[in-house]
Amino acid sequence: MLSAEIIAVGSELLTPTKTDTNSLWLTEKLNEIGIEVKLKTVVGDDRARLEETMRDALRRSDIVITTGGLGPTEDDITRPISALAIGRELIYHEELVEDLRIRFRRWGREMPEINKRQAFVIEGAKILPNPNGSAVGMSVAVGDKFFVILPGPPRELKPMFEAHVLPDLKKSAGKIVVRRRILRVSGIGESAVDEAIAPIYKTYGTVETSILFNRSEIEVNLAAKAESETEAEKTLEELAGKIVEQLGIAVFATNGELMEEIIGKFLTESGKTLAVAESCTGGLIAERLTDVSGASAYFMEGATTYSNEAKTRTLDVSGDLIKAHGAVSAEVAEAMAKGMRERAATDYAISVTGIAGPNGGSEEKPVGTVFIGYADESCVKSLKLNLPGDRYLIRWRASQAALDYLRRQILKTQSETAK
Amino acid sequence: MLSAEIIAVGSELLTPTKTDTNSLWLTEKLNEIGIEVKLKTVVGDDRARLEETMRDALRRSDIVITTGGLGPTEDDITRPISALAIGRELIYHEELVEDLRIRFRRWGREMPEINKRQAFVIEGAKILPNPNGSAVGMSVAVGDKFFVILPGPPRELKPMFEAHVLPDLKKSAGKIVVRRRILRVSGIGESAVDEAIAPIYKTYGTVETSILFNRSEIEVNLAAKAESETEAEKTLEELAGKIVEQLGIAVFATNGELMEEIIGKFLTESGKTLAVAESCTGGLIAERLTDVSGASAYFMEGATTYSNEAKTRTLDVSGDLIKAHGAVSAEVAEAMAKGMRERAATDYAISVTGIAGPNGGSEEKPVGTVFIGYADESCVKSLKLNLPGDRYLIRWRASQAALDYLRRQILKTQSETAK
Numbered sequence: 001m002l003s004a005e006i007i008a009v010g011s012e013l014l015t016p017t018k019t020d021t022n023s024l025w026l027t028e029k030l031n032e033i034g035i036e037v038k039l040k041t042v043v044g045d046d047r048a049r050l051e052e053t054m055r056d057a058l059r060r061s062d063i064v065i066t067t068g069g070l071g072p073t074e075d076d077i078t079r080p081i082s083a084l085a086i087g088r089e090l091i092y093h094e095e096l097v098e099d100l101r102i103r104f105r106r107w108g109r110e111m112p113e114i115n116k117r118q119a120f121v122i123e124g125a126k127i128l129p130n131p132n133g134s135a136v137g138m139s140v141a142v143g144d145k146f147f148v149i150l151p152g153p154p155r156e157l158k159p160m161f162e163a164h165v166l167p168d169l170k171k172s173a174g175k176i177v178v179r180r181r182i183l184r185v186s187g188i189g190e191s192a193v194d195e196a197i198a199p200i201y202k203t204y205g206t207v208e209t210s211i212l213f214n215r216s217e218i219e220v221n222l223a224a225k226a227e228s229e230t231e232a233e234k235t236l237e238e239l240a241g242k243i244v245e246q247l248g249i250a251v252f253a254t255n256g257e258l259m260e261e262i263i264g265k266f267l268t269e270s271g272k273t274l275a276v277a278e279s280c281t282g283g284l285i286a287e288r289l290t291d292v293s294g295a296s297a298y299f300m301e302g303a304t305t306y307s308n309e310a311k312t313r314t315l316d317v318s319g320d321l322i323k324a325h326g327a328v329s330a331e332v333a334e335a336m337a338k339g340m341r342e343r344a345a346t347d348y349a350i351s352v353t354g355i356a357g358p359n360g361g362s363e364e365k366p367v368g369t370v371f372i373g374y375a376d377e378s379c380v381k382s383l384k385l386n387l388p389g390d391r392y393l394i395r396w397r398a399s400q401a402a403l404d405y406l407r408r409q410i411l412k413t414q415s416e417t418a419k
Numbered sequence: 420m421l422s423a424e425i426i427a428v429g430s431e432l433l434t435p436t437k438t439d440t441n442s443l444w445l446t447e448k449l450n451e452i453g454i455e456v457k458l459k460t461v462v463g464d465d466r467a468r469l470e471e472t473m474r475d476a477l478r479r480s481d482i483v484i485t486t487g488g489l490g491p492t493e494d495d496i497t498r499p500i501s502a503l504a505i506g507r508e509l510i511y512h513e514e515l516v517e518d519l520r521i522r523f524r525r526w527g528r529e530m531p532e533i534n535k536r537q538a539f540v541i542e543g544a545k546i547l548p549n550p551n552g553s554a555v556g557m558s559v560a561v562g563d564k565f566f567v568i569l570p571g572p573p574r575e576l577k578p579m580f581e582a583h584v585l586p587d588l589k590k591s592a593g594k595i596v597v598r599r600r601i602l603r604v605s606g607i608g609e610s611a612v613d614e615a616i617a618p619i620y621k622t623y624g625t626v627e628t629s630i631l632f633n634r635s636e637i638e639v640n641l642a643a644k645a646e647s648e649t650e651a652e653k654t655l656e657e658l659a660g661k662i663v664e665q666l667g668i669a670v671f672a673t674n675g676e677l678m679e680e681i682i683g684k685f686l687t688e689s690g691k692t693l694a695v696a697e698s699c700t701g702g703l704i705a706e707r708l709t710d711v712s713g714a715s716a717y718f719m720e721g722a723t724t725y726s727n728e729a730k731t732r733t734l735d736v737s738g739d740l741i742k743a744h745g746a747v748s749a750e751v752a753e754a755m756a757k758g759m760r761e762r763a764a765t766d767y768a769i770s771v772t773g774i775a776g777p778n779g780g781s782e783e784k785p786v787g788t789v790f791i792g793y794a795d796e797s798c799v800k801s802l803k804l805n806l807p808g809d810r811y812l813i814r815w816r817a818s819q820a821a822l823d824y825l826r827r828q829i830l831k832t833q834s835e836t837a838k
Contacts, residue, residue: 007796010629011627011629012629012631012640013453013459014446014456014458014459015446015450015456015640015642016443016444016446016447016450016453017443019438019440019443020438021438024435024436024438027433027434027436028435029434031434031435032542037433037463038432038433038462038463038465039460039463039465039468039472040432040433040461040462040470041456041458041459041461041462041463042458042460042461043457043459044457044458045629046457048457049457049458049479052479052513053458053473056471056475059467060471071609071630071632072610072613073609073613073630074613074617075629075630078726106805107610107805108805109608112611112614112616113607113612113787114610114613114614115610132807132808153632155523155808155809155812178683180435210436210760211438214464219437227798244780267502276723278702281703281706282704282705282706282708282709282710282714282718282721283702283703283706283709283721284706285702286702286705286706286723287700287701287702287705287706288705288724289701290701290702291701291810291811293778293816294727294778294779295701295725296725299701299725300725300726300728301722301723301724301725301729301732301733302701302702302722302723302725302731303697303706303720303721303722303723303733304702304709304723305720306709306714306715306718306719306720306721307719307720309719310720310763313720313762313763314720314722314733333550338459343732343733344732347735357712358712359712359713364704366753372434381673383504391710391712392710395710417767
């Protein structure tokens with residue numbers, strides 16, 4: 001099995017607030033083709049330490065990947081230091097500068113002179129194009145080692161690695177492959193999930209199973225090792241099937257999909273439409289739904305009715321109802337869903353009203369009190385939740401609970417129709 | 420100034436799902452007493468690599484801290500390898516075993532024999548008690564270097580470090596402290612910011628400045644070293660002031676604030692209100708604004724008018740206007756802002772309509788074409804943008820551009836009123 005080391009470059013990664021996430025993604029990609037990550041380093045804009053780290057890594061491991069430090073400014077030192085570490089020259093590529101000038105012009109700006117620094121490439125290295133940024137990457141064989149230099153921003157690094165590095169690595173990697181699969185579960189706790197499915201996954205010796213709690217859901221991570229992709233996928237398919245059989249509709253995704261993608265799939269397949277009325281989630285549900293490409297086919301309208309006046313004006317929730325029960329109540333949640341559905345003339349509408357905190361709680365309705373409303377052509381109902389966490393988490397969990405409530409209603413309707 | 424390296428030990432930290440968070444906490448604690456972290460390493464249960472990493476770190480840096488790998492099982496190798504790396508013996512401490520036996524009995528269990536491994540301590544090392552777990556830590560002077568060995572679980576590591584390591588480090592750390600500050604800049608590129616402010620920050624030898632591009636804005640990170648907090652803060656204040664003077668209103672935050680917090684501050688101070696009409700951002704702007712606690716004082720209502728019908732129904736944008744110019748046009752953006760402001764009776768309204776992709780683009784209006792609309796009591800206007808990136812980035816950048824457009828309009832109005 002080939003070994004790899006990852007070096008993340010950048011002083012900001014040595015501060016208390018920034019962490020290197022690229023290496024997690026790279027590790028996954030490397031593992032998938034049977035390459036093991038043996039060491040990860042984070043080094044700042046420190047020339048001596050970076051050079052030594054690169055030299056050590058190339059001595060110890062088959063593949064060395066650096067991320068970051070390719071920007072145009074003086075503290076971006078990866079380019080010169082990597083050339084130094086392997087004893088090669090940097091060659092100036094005029095065509096890269098031309099390309100950059102054109103791109104800057106397209107963005108309506110002149111290319112600053114210092115961006116010329118990004119046109120220097122290690123002698124003999126393959127240039128890795130960067131459609132999403134100004135820094136090209138490089139890959140170069142150093143004896144029997146493979147040295148890869150990537151930009152830091154994930155949106156530049158990921159497509160570059162997949163298009164221009166992975167194919168080369170696949171050629172030299174060994175026969176064991178690892179395939180991963182994520183199942184997502186809502187409405188059951190971490191230990192209950194584990195108790196229910198441990199007797200199943202423990203019979204699969206070639207699959208590593210881990211169970212993680214993730215903001216609002218349980219993730220069941222499966223990693224299967226096999227001698228071929230087909231074999232690994234077959235094992236995953238079989239194990240995932242048994243887990244779904246055991247946990248039932250609590251499993252909302254069997255292939256890593258997000259809740260909003262699952263909702264989108266249901267609505268697209270059935271040709272139904274949706275509208276959303278939000279108070280404490282402040283637009284988060286609409287934002288999540290419309291983050292899915294193609295949402296315009298089923299998502300018609302969203303209303304963030306933050307003030308009481310907006311609830312009355314836009315959702316036709318009567319002022320008397322708000323006065324009688326409070327804006328955070330089952331009655332108002334239901335009236336919001338009903339009003340939204342009528343306004344937008346959709347098949348479904350969901351609503352959320354609650355107290356996200358940190359202020360606004362009372363003894364009767366503490367921070368975390370949330371009501372979810374639901375309306376379709378034949379019924380209007382609601383659900384009360386007491387959500388733990390800070391403002392961010394309460395909002396997130398409320399959005400997830402509302403989408404899950406909708407999912408369960410849709411499934412219920414489907415199974416009733418099927419009868 | 421003393422330098423430190425942190426070595427996280429454990430194969431689980433080299434998987435795609437686990438990340439080392441101890442080092443962030445340790446970095447913060449070390450920075451506070453003026454110790455700079457120069458390098459971080461994650462190494463698995465690999466004897467040769469761990470020994471080499473420890474030796475290298477002790478040669479390069481004043482303080483070396485390892486975390487993890489102190490458990491009782493065979494793959495917990497930190498104890499023997501750290502002794503090897505500094506050429507000392509491990510000494511068996513019977514009293515530690517006795518202590519463990521008592522603790523296990525208190526938990527209602529007999530101590531497993533393998534826990535005896537945790538009673539071996541490096542010759543001459545100070546033993547760091549662990550009230551929250553079975554592994555003691557160690558600290559030992561190696562020549563003029565300081566070597567600290569801590570357990571991995573944060574609830575064991577943190578109290579141990581604070582009670583038994585920090586006091587020793589404070590004595591030798593000397594008087595230097597570090598204070599940090601982040602400025603955020605919109606509407607100028609990374610290289611242009613650097614060109615403009617490099618002549619300023621380069622005159623500050625005690626401040627480390629780094630410039631980062633962050634989705635939609637430029638972050639200027641300042642870290643000032645000084646002999647006292649007051650002095651460090653004074654330097655930061657002075658340098659931040661000069662940077663603002665140079666870059667003008669492009670600097671939207673001088674203390675790490677987010678754009679939505681800055682907007683919230685402006686609106687709270689002036690007592691003005693806001694409503695938002697969104698199409699391609701799908702609720703993201705409302706979500707960001709309401710993520711700020713206290714937003715209900717100024718944020719009244721948001722509309723995600725995804726379909727054309729919703730634009731007409733809710734924002735009073737005429738169907739003829741949409742037919743004449745298209746839903747993605749300056750005219751519709753302005754009508755959306757105007758309609759939203761009138762509907763919600765707010766001081767300001769902003770709107771966004773655009774093509775976030777990946778589909779829906781045309782030659783005339785490619786993916787990334789976005790119009791921002793703005794309305795206040797005296798004017799309605801708009802701005803056209805061509806945003807690069809994928810769906811996620813285009814939506815994010817459109818939301819940021821809309822909030823920044825509002826910010827600049829507010830500043831303009833303020834300066835006109837002041838005249």
